[in-house]
Amino acid sequence: MDEQTETTEEFSLQDFVDEAYDAYEQTQTELKEIDVLVKQSEAEVDRLAQRNARVGNYVSQLQTNFDTIPREDIKEGYEALINAQQRLFTMRGQLEKLQSDHRNLGRLAKFQRGVLDIVGGINELPEVRQAGPDQSNVIRVIQSEEAARQSLVRRMHDGPASSLSNFILQAEICQRYFGSDPERARIELIALKGSAASTFSAVKDFIFDLRPMMLDDLGVVPTLRRYAESYEEKHKIPVSIAVTGVVRRLEGHIEVTIFRAVQELLNNALVHGQASKIQVFLDLDSDRVLAAVEDDGSGFDVATIMGEEPTRSTIGLPTLRERIEMLGGQMKIESALGKGTRIEFVIPVETEVLEAQTDILVR
Numbered sequence: 001m002d003e004q005t006e007t008t009e010e011f012s013l014q015d016f017v018d019e020a021y022d023a024y025e026q027t028q029t030e031l032k033e034i035d036v037l038v039k040q041s042e043a044e045v046d047r048l049a050q051r052n053a054r055v056g057n058y059v060s061q062l063q064t065n066f067d068t069i070p071r072e073d074i075k076e077g078y079e080a081l082i083n084a085q086q087r088l089f090t091m092r093g094q095l096e097k098l099q100s101d102h103r104n105l106g107r108l109a110k111f112q113r114g115v116l117d118i119v120g121g122i123n124e125l126p127e128v129r130q131a132g133p134d135q136s137n138v139i140r141v142i143q144s145e146e147a148a149r150q151s152l153v154r155r156m157h158d159g160p161a162s163s164l165s166n167f168i169l170q171a172e173i174c175q176r177y178f179g180s181d182p183e184r185a186r187i188e189l190i191a192l193k194g195s196a197a198s199t200f201s202a203v204k205d206f207i208f209d210l211r212p213m214m215l216d217d218l219g220v221v222p223t224l225r226r227y228a229e230s231y232e233e234k235h236k237i238p239v240s241i242a243v244t245g246v247v248r249r250l251e252g253h254i255e256v257t258i259f260r261a262v263q264e265l266l267n268n269a270l271v272h273g274q275a276s277k278i279q280v281f282l283d284l285d286s287d288r289v290l291a292a293v294e295d296d297g298s299g300f301d302v303a304t305i306m307g308e309e310p311t312r313s314t315i316g317l318p319t320l321r322e323r324i325e326m327l328g329g330q331m332k333i334e335s336a337l338g339k340g341t342r343i344e345f346v347i348p349v350e351t352e353v354l355e356a357q358t359d360i361l362v363r
Contacts (some may be wrong), residue, residue, distance in 0.1 A: 005278075019313035026114040031105050038102055041095040048091055052084040056168055061125065101137070120246055127216055166195065212259075219246050220255040221282065226260060228280060235270055238277050245284035250349055257327060258282075258291055261320055268317075273297025292344035299335045306333070317343075 048359035059077050129281040170192045177185035221243055228239040249255075262280060269275040275297035285291040306318050321331045 020112060024109065024116060027105060027109045027112060029107060031102070034098060034102050034105060037097070038098045041091065041098055045088070045091050045095050048084065048088040052081075052088050052168075055081045055084045056165055061173060068221060068242075071185045089231065089278060126197075145280075164199070167192065168307045170195065181187055199287050205234070215255060215259055216252075219249045220258050221284075223259055224280065224282065227259075227263065228266075231266055237275065239280065240264070240278075241280045241282070242286075245282075246286065247284060250284075250289065254289070254327070254349055257323060260290060261324070261345060262291060262293060269293065269295035269297055269341065273299065275340070284349075288346055288348045290344060292342060294338045294340070294342040297342050299337050299339045302333050302335055315342060320344075 017083075055077070061082050062074050062077050115168065128306035170188060173187045174185050174192065177188060212227070214226055225241055225243075228241050230333060238299050243318045249257075269278050271296050277296050279291075279294045281292040281294070306321075317333065319322070324331050324345045324347060327347050329345055331345040333341070333343050335341035335343075
């Protein structure tokens with residue numbers, strides 16, 4: 001009788017595990033589907049926001065030129081603005097609903113995975129759906145790269161793309177005034193030239209942030225110096241750089257990692273730490289590179305931050321640590337609320353010295 005009861009219980013548990021597997025698979029499938037819908041909706045919201053901005057700028061130009069623009073054009077402009085705003089409002093509502101559903105499904109998947117873990121069945125999940133530590137790191141790196149691309153898209157949309165749309169409207173205004181008011185046309189052209197110069201400067205900064213050509217041509221040390229100068233000029237925050245050791249070219253992926261890491265840490269010091277002074281240290285030894293960024297900002301609780309997922313606007317410290325560890329390095333964080341932050345990382349490098357020159361430089 002006892003043997004029969006034990007067999008029944010084992011069979012029931014196996015049935016439960018099988019159903020849990022099926023439910024987990026279904027949730028994962030729905031997550032993938034809704035993820036696609038979220039990305040499509042985000043792209044549509046961006047497109048509608050851009051159109052709304054163009055129409056809004058056009059209506060603003062109409063408001064300053066009521067006396068010279070036909071009434072029919074004014075009517076069409078306002079109708080187009082109302083239509084653009086309504087479509088954007090509707091699409092944003094749809095996107096918020098999809099994002100909420102995505103979060104709920106994510107929580108459900110996490111719960112289902114926890115249940116499978118408790119019953120000991122998670123290790124039997126098919127390999128394609130079982131993310132071990134290494135695979136989890138890769139996934140987070142991919143997600144951070146996608147977040148970085150989305151941030152760049154938003155910067156391009158809100159900056160150069162918006163400015164270019166304004167150029168078109170300003171050019172149309174100039175065209176209207178050429179015959180009736182040459183002096184007004186000249187004033188508008190001067191304004192257009194100023195806008196073009198400002199946008200060109202913004203595009204140069206955008207390109208440098210995206211991929212500075214100096215990094216490929218001269219290496220990480222000159223690039224960091226140039227970036228620090230630009231950063232200090234742009235944000236009005238003193239940034240000092242101390243470079244010690246054997247200044248030389250490193251492997252390409254090492255230089256990119258160092259530059260991106262320092263770039264990220266400077267951004268964190270400004271945005272999250274509200275720092276008023278930042279120091280960057282770089283020591284190039286024969287077999288390793290040590291880099292550190294120290295600020296006098298507000299600081300943070302290390303345990304809390306290291307447990308968070310990367311945000312849409314940053315790769316995040318947990319992901320940064322994973323990147324460095326994937327290269328055989330280590331990262332150390334010293335911070336406390338109200339006491340500033342010091343983050344340093346060490347990455348091993350090849351012992352061969354290329355274009356070596358001993359240097360100790362402090363800017």
